[in-house]
Amino acid sequence: MTPSTKTTSRPLVIASIMASMAMVAIEATIVSTVMPQIASELGGLHLYSWVFASFLLAQTAMTVVFGKLSDLYGRKPVMFAGIAIFLAGSVLAGFSWSMPAMICFRLIQGIGAGAIQPVALTIVGDLYPARERGKVQGYLASVWAISAVVGPMIGALIVQKLSWGWIFWMNVPIGLAAAAGFWLYLHEAPTVRRSSIDIVGAVLFTVGIAALMIALTDFGIGNTGSAALWTAVFAVTLVLFVLQERRAADPMVSLRLWGARIIATVNGAAMLGGMVLIGITTFLPMYVQVVLQRSSVTAGLTLTMVMLGWPIGATLTSRTFHRVGLWRMVLIGGALIPLGTAAFALLSSQSTPALAGVGSFVMGLGMGVMSLASLILIQEAVDVAQRGVATASNVFSRNLGSALGATFFGAVFNFGLTRGDGAMAFTDDQLRLLLQGSHGSAATDAGIRMALGGSLHLTFVTMLVVSLGVVALALLLPKEGLESHAIGAGKPAAK
Template sequence: MTSDVGLRSARGRILLAMMVSMALIAIDATILATAVPSIVRDLGSFSSFPWLFSIYMLASAVTVPVYSKLADTIGRKPLLLIGITLFLLGSVLAGLAWSMPVLIIARTVQGLGAGAIAPMSMTVIGDIYTLEERARVQGYLASVWAIASVVGPTLGGLFAQFGFWRGIFWVNIPLGLAAAWLLVRNFHESIEKRRHRIDYAGAATLTGAMTLLMLGVLEGGHAWAWNSPASLLVLGLGAALLVAFVFIELRAAEPVIPLGLLRRRIVSSTTLLGLGVGMGLAGLTAFIPTYLEIGTGASPIVAGLALATFTIGWPLAAATAGRLYLRWGFRTTATLGGVIVVVGATVLAFLGHSPSIVSVAVVCFFIGMGFGYAAVPSLVAVQSSVDWNERGVVTGTNVFARSLGQALGAAVLGAIANAIIANLGGDVHDPHVMIAASTAVFAGVAVIAVGILASALAMPRKVELVGIAGESAVAN
């Protein structure tokens, strides 16, 4: 690259590739929730539907640290292509699913792909743009989520309304192929190859621990009593594996989650914030469409569009967050986001017993803005605090926390909803029952929002900026 114009053009093409890659998971974030009632009618087992979200997020979360470690050793591009391939494979299997277990397996494969796409896309942006430029680039990334927030629920609602929910997975095929082509054509890396040791023991132990803990939470009080031997065994094994994971990471040469990083205040605080954002996100995206469809009789399209205001508010906040954190600082901007989320989630919980499409849409818009102001500054802050060779790991840790939060949020809040539904007779098509269950979920989101605010306040007031953007990625 010999000129500023050429450099801008090269980075522009890479940015486009990242935007299309992110579009895959952005659309997936809202398109499925609108079709849940239709899927349950065809495949049955409403009590299993939280697994469609939890298993996807779990598969995504536990692979993020592995992908992130590899990204700092073999580069970002190969992992992005692997992620897109897995995501498309899972989409094909989901489109052909003939039972709920098969659909859950397909969602697992999709999650394995998403675990590479999300952190790698964000890491590449951190590689090729400076701190000041990222404030502008956030607007471009925000446009992906803004478009997806409308396209996703609309497509999901249309497919569900016309009895073809499988179409929500088939739409991924052309988008994924386009993303892969753009990456192969435009993104070229120059990195120093070095030997690496993958912490397979840590990854396997973490996967086992989180699977067992989510199984215990989702099935406890439903498939077995909370105080039954089965419940105690599953939860106990999960907790034991989690403890074992910590010891493995402390001794691993190249741990999937470098626990030493968490000693840095900027890393630990933003990781906790990401965990809270993921949990809150899971509760809203998984339950709001079904809450409105059953509670108000809204069509899948209308329910989806009400949720879309949330995913419009987020990118709008992301687009302006850069200006705020450059002027006020990362901590202040993230704290503003936390305050907005607390207020919005509390209002949503109070309004839960009186479902209204308009009120839900308005509140979701403001909650989305709060998430945007909280999540973007925290991610940029932690990326800007390290050099290239650690950027993949810290970005992956942040994305891992968010994905893990979504998995835990779907599991815990889903368990709360299932328990209330069971206590009220088990009829998931009864408006009273679904309103009561959803209101409890919204109250849980309000509690989680307090944790998000506390994490934002725990961020350091000043962040030491390290590294120069563009060290490793060039384009032809």
């Protein structure tokens, strides 16, 4: 798609892109910081991880669909649709009356985010040649770093001074400003492009992942019969999905592309890395606030260190990969992830939040190194004509890992809280009173913190095991020249 550069104001369009992406970025950090208070008020602690998983599931499933719709109908209308859906979900989420309602409205937000992120990056690709795109991507990356710093502090202030609903409602003016910028300053040239959308594949994927997430949740709370049923649904859907992707003219997931060794290992590492990252994002604030008995601001700052380490790791990679080698950078980044995760497994009730902050920084550093090196690696390993789909596969893998990780670690968390008789170690009301400062007896409060600390420790140890899989996959990367690993019949991309 070729934009009309005569009338398009590139700086103002980029400002609109940064505003639209800021909604998604700030929402992630704010929600993860204040979710313990929201969960304690709404109840349904066993559904805690679904608040994150529903968003990520919808975002992951819809990313490819909206990307193709933008090819068919243009970037502007799809971006408008994404912003409108995201704002509708935000407004409704602020009025949530229960955890199931919150999960539903977060899913709507995720659908909108599934349009905003890929289409925003596509607009950048339309407006800027490759030699200028790196600087613009740096501006977009700064949005996530700034949001990581500002988000937790804004969330803490909103919870203390206003209703928690404002963490969602604050998106409305930002989204309207972004939409106005696109309307006024982005002018696309007319284009006609034919493409097929694998709707059946998208539906099967969504149903399959949802079934897997429900199975994990039921297993975590001891509903083994229901878990087995949903596992069977997942298995059947998986078979149908593979058959559909084999026969689809334009499949949602290219099985041929994923079958290449470089793509499979790099995307597998991205998926496991995404699982660990969402696990820390979901459960670290709860540990710091309840077990370490620190404020939500402190909890947010420990989590912020992930996003501070990420751009540093990416910057170091961009300056050294041509000397060190891409596969070595992937291995270095992969090794830093379990090193950082180990700090969380070492946390105890006597620990200082600084240990959690150091672990977050090291983990973010590793994610920054691995993500950029992986992206360059897969782009250079395929034909030029396949770079777009290869890049999308990497983003897709990380999002899929986040969706699965939120539910998987939520199941581990629920399993750790379940006593031998199948009951939870404490009630939602007890946790709510503890978070709100209305302490019960010293013995009761200590018991809640001990039970929660034990469950979270089990969750962190499981994250450490999963993060070791990132290293294992990185070791499987081929170390010889990339030319011999180009995928497809054409010539490999020029170095």
